[in-house]
Amino acid sequence: MVRRMRRLAGVAIGGLAALLLSFTLAEPVKAAPKAPPAGVDISGDGLAEPLRLRAESHPQHVVAVIEQVTLRALVRQSGKPKAADLGPKYTVVVLAGDVPKQTYDLYPEAVGGPRVFRPAKQPDSRKTTAAWFLGRVSMSETLRTAGVPLERTYESVSGGVGGGERIIPEDSLNPAEDINEAFGELRRLLLLNVAVMLVITLGLAGIALLIRRRTR
Known part of the structure; x- marks a missing residue:
């Protein structure tokens, strides 16, 4: 039972981390350029x-x-x-x-x-x-x-x-592109931090569950 719980926890942690890391690698959405007046x-x-x-x-x-x-x-x-x-x-x-x-x-x-x-x-x-x-x-x-x-x-x-x-x-300046790039980097950093925190939390939860099972 303990081994099964550990395998499930490992699969969940891996899947969650992969999902979050895939978000961090996604490119920021660029705003469509406005058409000039007629x-x-x-x-x-x-x-x-x-x-x-x-x-x-x-x-x-x-x-x-x-x-x-x-x-x-x-x-x-x-x-x-x-x-x-x-x-x-x-x-x-x-x-x-x-x-x-x-x-x-x-x-x-x-x-x-x-x-x-x-x-x-x-x-x-x-x-x-x-x-x-x-x-x-x-x-x-x-x-x-x-x-x-x-x-x-x-x-x-x-x-x-x-x-x-x-x-x-x-033409040497592109404020929209610079803002998108800055937000993209910030999003990557935040999501990476969240992924790390979730991995640590789930790992601690798995260890606590294992200790609890063994002390019974």
């Missing part, structure tokens, strides 16, 4: 005709321009800047398919830092209010690389009006 049109000073950027042909430029008008990441400005301080104006129209959905006015060379203006009248007829926002310091360089005739500038590392950008190329 496209943007850019018009303004120095452009004879609008720049028509589409996700199929210019995905990086489309995403970069969209980030400039993502208002939840920007700081709203209470007052209206002076017209003389705004500099050249560039209008960005965001498309869903071939349908214009949103429009914004960008001022990359405004005094005190870039500005973003959201007109009250939007292409999709949704109700909103006119508002000014402090733009990203990378606005000028983003528009320049997209094809807008602006002089080359250098992005700020530490921040600035509306939030800073990095000089390190975007």
